[in-house]
Amino acid sequence: MSPVFDCDVHCDVPGLEAIAPYLSRHWRDRFGENRWAGPAGIGHVYPPAVVSERLGDLEAVRAAALSGPADRALLNCYYGVEMIRHPDLTAELSAAVNSWLREEFLAADDRLRASLVVPVEYPEAAAAEIRRWSREDGFVQVLMPVVSQTTYGNRRYWPIYRAAAERGFAIGLHFGGVSGAPPTASGWPDSYIEEVAANASVFQGQLLSLVAEGFFQEFPGLRLTLMESGVTWLPTILWRFDKMWKSYRREIPWVKRLPSIDLRERVRLTTQPLDLPTDPGRALEFLETMELEPLLLYSSDRPHLHGADCEVLIERMPAERRAKVLYENAEQWYGLA
Amino acid sequence: MGLIDCDIHHMLPSQAQIMPYLDERWRRYHERFGMRGLLETQYWVTTTHVAAARVDSFPPNGLMPGSDLPFLREQLLDEWGIDYGVLNVSEVFQFSAQKGDYGAALTRAINDWTLAEWLEPEPRLRSSIAATVDNVEAALGEIERHGEDPRFVQVLITLRNEAPMGDRRYWPIYRAAAERGLPIAVHVGGIAGHPPSGAGWHSFYFEMHTGHVQPYQAHAASLALNGVFDEIPELKIVFVEGGFSWMVPLSWRLDRLWGVLREEVPDLRRAPSEYLREHFWFTTQPIEEPDDEAQFEYMVEALGLEERLMFATDYPHWDFDAPDRALPRYLSAAAKAKIFNANARSLYDLPAAAEALA
Known part of the structure; x- marks a missing residue:
C-alpha cells in the first residue's frame, strides 16, 4: 500500500484541565474564579451540527485518523486564541x-505532525512562540485562522513569517477564526451556512493581500497552505489577480511577475471539504481543465462532517496522480521524508 | 446590429450643477455641511488618474469626464455604433451613502438631472434609477417616481452596504423593482462602515479593485440562501463590474453546504445553484481572460452563462473596454452577438434600434 498523509485532522483541547499543567498559577486562578471553560470561538467556528466527535486525546486521534485510508496525519488544533485580546x-x-x-x-506517535497555535494578532509574541519549537518536535506549520483583524499581507504580521521561514515551517491558513468584524464587506450574514460560503472569499482576500504586500518576494522560501478553503474558486481569482496586476503594477512594483506564477509555486490547498460538482467525472474534468491537481494535498478534515466523496473522487484518479495527491505532494511540501 | 453598452458613467460637470435640482433647504445643507464619510474611497489616489478616467475622456470644455453629452455621444455612442447605452451615474456611490433625508434629496436630484439632461436629449441612452439601498423608504420613492418610465431600465444599488443583500430589510426594494419588471443592478462601490473585505482593510487600490469579487460572492450566497427568490420569483439581479466566473465554484460550494446544513435553512425550496443559474446577469468589463480557451468556456457553459453576460465598456474609466478587443478572441460569433446585444436587449426589453430612433 502506498502511503497516505492526511493534511487536516482536528484535535481539540478537551478542556482547560488538559492544558492546565502548562499554564501559570495566575491564569489557573483567574479561570477558576470565573468558571471559564476556554475561548468561545470553537463552538462558533464549528457548531455541533458539523462535528461528529471531538478528538481530545491520542487514542481518539488514532482511531479517527490513522485507522482509515491515512497512515500519517497533520493535526490542526483550533482553540480560538485569536479572539482573546x-x-x-x-x-x-x-x-x-x-x-x-x-x-x-x-x-x-511519530506518524503525527502538527501545526503550531500562535497569538496571531500579537506578531512579536507569535514569533517568539514559533522560535520555541523546531521541526524535530514534530511541528511543520504555523496555524493562522483565515479570519483576522487585518489582512495577513499587512506588514505588521511579517515577524510571524520571518520566524516561520527561519524554522522551516509552512504558513497554514485555515477556515474559521473570530475577529469581531463581519466576514463580508456588506456586514453580517444571517446563517452559519452563509458564513461558511463567505469564508472562501476571506481566503481570496488574504491571498490578494499577501500578493499585494510582497509576501512572496520578502519570504522567498516560505510555503503557504490553505486548509478547508475549497479549491474551485482559485482559478477564477488568479485570472483576476493577473489582469489587475497588469493594470496596477506600478502601485506594487515589488511584484515583478504575474501573481498566478508565484501562487502556483508557493500555495497548496487541502481537499476537504470539496466544492466540486458531485459527479466525479465532472469534478475530475474541472480539476484537469483548471490544472489544479498539482496543488492539492489530501485531507479528510476529520472529525468534521462532509461526507465521503472526497475519497471517492481521489479513488477515481489515475494511479500516478492519485499517489501525488494522497502523499507525494505533501511529502514534498512538508519535507516529510 | 449595433452594440448595447451596459455600464456608462455619466457625471456632474461640477458639484454646483446639482443645485438647481435641490430645494432651498438641501441647497443650503449641501453648501454648508456637504457629504461625509468618504475617506476610505481615497484608495484610488495611489494609482489612477483623475476620476479614474481615460486621459482622453476630458471634454473640450475641460470639465469632468462623462459630464458632457455631445462629447460622450461623439467619443462613445457614435464611434462604436452603440444602439443603447445604460447610464450608471457616478455620483450614486457618494450620494446613496449619505444618511437620511440628505442622501434621499441628493439621489432624487441626480435622477431628475439624468432624466432632464441625458435621457430627454439622447434617445440612445437609458439609465438606472439611482437608489439609496440603506434608506429603503427613499429608494422606494425613487422607484415609484421613475419606475414606469421605459427610459429607466433598472434600479442601481451599491455593492457595499450595511447588510448582505438577502437580508429582509431590502426586500421591499426588490418587490417594488420586480413588480415593474426592473432588474436590480449592483455596481462596485459604496461605503458601508465595514472593511472592504471579510479579511479586513486593504493597503492598496490593486487589492481594492481586484477584491470586489468578494462581496459579490457574499451577496449571491445571501440572496440564494435567504429565500428571496422563493418570495419574489420575478426578481432579476445584474452584477456590474464584478466578473462572473466565480459564480460557478460558488454554486458548487453552496450546493455542497446545503447538502450538509440544510436544516439551518429549512424553508429554502430549491438547491442554491438553481437560484444562481436563473436570477443573475453579469456585465463583461473587466472580463476574465485566461490564456486557455477551454478554461473560459468551461465556466461559461457550467452555468449557461452565454445567455447572461452583457457587454459593457465602463466608459469613461481608464479600464474602458473597447468593443473590438473587449471579449476573448476565441469566442464564437454567435456568442459575441448575444453578449454584445441580444442578452441585454432581452433583459431590458429594448425595442429594435431603428424603432427607437424613429
Whole structure:
C-alpha cells in the first residue's frame, strides 16, 4: 500500500484541565474564579451540527485518523486564541496548547505532525512562540485562522513569517477564526451556512493581500497552505489577480511577475471539504481543465462532517496522480521524508 | 446590429450643477455641511488618474469626464455604433451613502438631472434609477417616481452596504423593482462602515479593485440562501463590474453546504445553484481572460452563462473596454452577438434600434 498523509485532522483541547499543567498559577486562578471553560470561538467556528466527535486525546486521534485510508496525519488544533485580546493570555494559551500537542501526540506517535497555535494578532509574541519549537518536535506549520483583524499581507504580521521561514515551517491558513468584524464587506450574514460560503472569499482576500504586500518576494522560501478553503474558486481569482496586476503594477512594483506564477509555486490547498460538482467525472474534468491537481494535498478534515466523496473522487484518479495527491505532494511540501 | 453598452458613467460637470435640482433647504445643507464619510474611497489616489478616467475622456470644455453629452455621444455612442447605452451615474456611490433625508434629496436630484439632461436629449441612452439601498423608504420613492418610465431600465444599488443583500430589510426594494419588471443592478462601490473585505482593510487600490469579487460572492450566497427568490420569483439581479466566473465554484460550494446544513435553512425550496443559474446577469468589463480557451468556456457553459453576460465598456474609466478587443478572441460569433446585444436587449426589453430612433 502506498502511503497516505492526511493534511487536516482536528484535535481539540478537551478542556482547560488538559492544558492546565502548562499554564501559570495566575491564569489557573483567574479561570477558576470565573468558571471559564476556554475561548468561545470553537463552538462558533464549528457548531455541533458539523462535528461528529471531538478528538481530545491520542487514542481518539488514532482511531479517527490513522485507522482509515491515512497512515500519517497533520493535526490542526483550533482553540480560538485569536479572539482573546489580552496580549499575555492569548500568548500563554497558545504556548500551553503547543506543549500539550507535543506531549500528548507528537512525542507519543511519530506518524503525527502538527501545526503550531500562535497569538496571531500579537506578531512579536507569535514569533517568539514559533522560535520555541523546531521541526524535530514534530511541528511543520504555523496555524493562522483565515479570519483576522487585518489582512495577513499587512506588514505588521511579517515577524510571524520571518520566524516561520527561519524554522522551516509552512504558513497554514485555515477556515474559521473570530475577529469581531463581519466576514463580508456588506456586514453580517444571517446563517452559519452563509458564513461558511463567505469564508472562501476571506481566503481570496488574504491571498490578494499577501500578493499585494510582497509576501512572496520578502519570504522567498516560505510555503503557504490553505486548509478547508475549497479549491474551485482559485482559478477564477488568479485570472483576476493577473489582469489587475497588469493594470496596477506600478502601485506594487515589488511584484515583478504575474501573481498566478508565484501562487502556483508557493500555495497548496487541502481537499476537504470539496466544492466540486458531485459527479466525479465532472469534478475530475474541472480539476484537469483548471490544472489544479498539482496543488492539492489530501485531507479528510476529520472529525468534521462532509461526507465521503472526497475519497471517492481521489479513488477515481489515475494511479500516478492519485499517489501525488494522497502523499507525494505533501511529502514534498512538508519535507516529510 | 449595433452594440448595447451596459455600464456608462455619466457625471456632474461640477458639484454646483446639482443645485438647481435641490430645494432651498438641501441647497443650503449641501453648501454648508456637504457629504461625509468618504475617506476610505481615497484608495484610488495611489494609482489612477483623475476620476479614474481615460486621459482622453476630458471634454473640450475641460470639465469632468462623462459630464458632457455631445462629447460622450461623439467619443462613445457614435464611434462604436452603440444602439443603447445604460447610464450608471457616478455620483450614486457618494450620494446613496449619505444618511437620511440628505442622501434621499441628493439621489432624487441626480435622477431628475439624468432624466432632464441625458435621457430627454439622447434617445440612445437609458439609465438606472439611482437608489439609496440603506434608506429603503427613499429608494422606494425613487422607484415609484421613475419606475414606469421605459427610459429607466433598472434600479442601481451599491455593492457595499450595511447588510448582505438577502437580508429582509431590502426586500421591499426588490418587490417594488420586480413588480415593474426592473432588474436590480449592483455596481462596485459604496461605503458601508465595514472593511472592504471579510479579511479586513486593504493597503492598496490593486487589492481594492481586484477584491470586489468578494462581496459579490457574499451577496449571491445571501440572496440564494435567504429565500428571496422563493418570495419574489420575478426578481432579476445584474452584477456590474464584478466578473462572473466565480459564480460557478460558488454554486458548487453552496450546493455542497446545503447538502450538509440544510436544516439551518429549512424553508429554502430549491438547491442554491438553481437560484444562481436563473436570477443573475453579469456585465463583461473587466472580463476574465485566461490564456486557455477551454478554461473560459468551461465556466461559461457550467452555468449557461452565454445567455447572461452583457457587454459593457465602463466608459469613461481608464479600464474602458473597447468593443473590438473587449471579449476573448476565441469566442464564437454567435456568442459575441448575444453578449454584445441580444442578452441585454432581452433583459431590458429594448425595442429594435431603428424603432427607437424613429
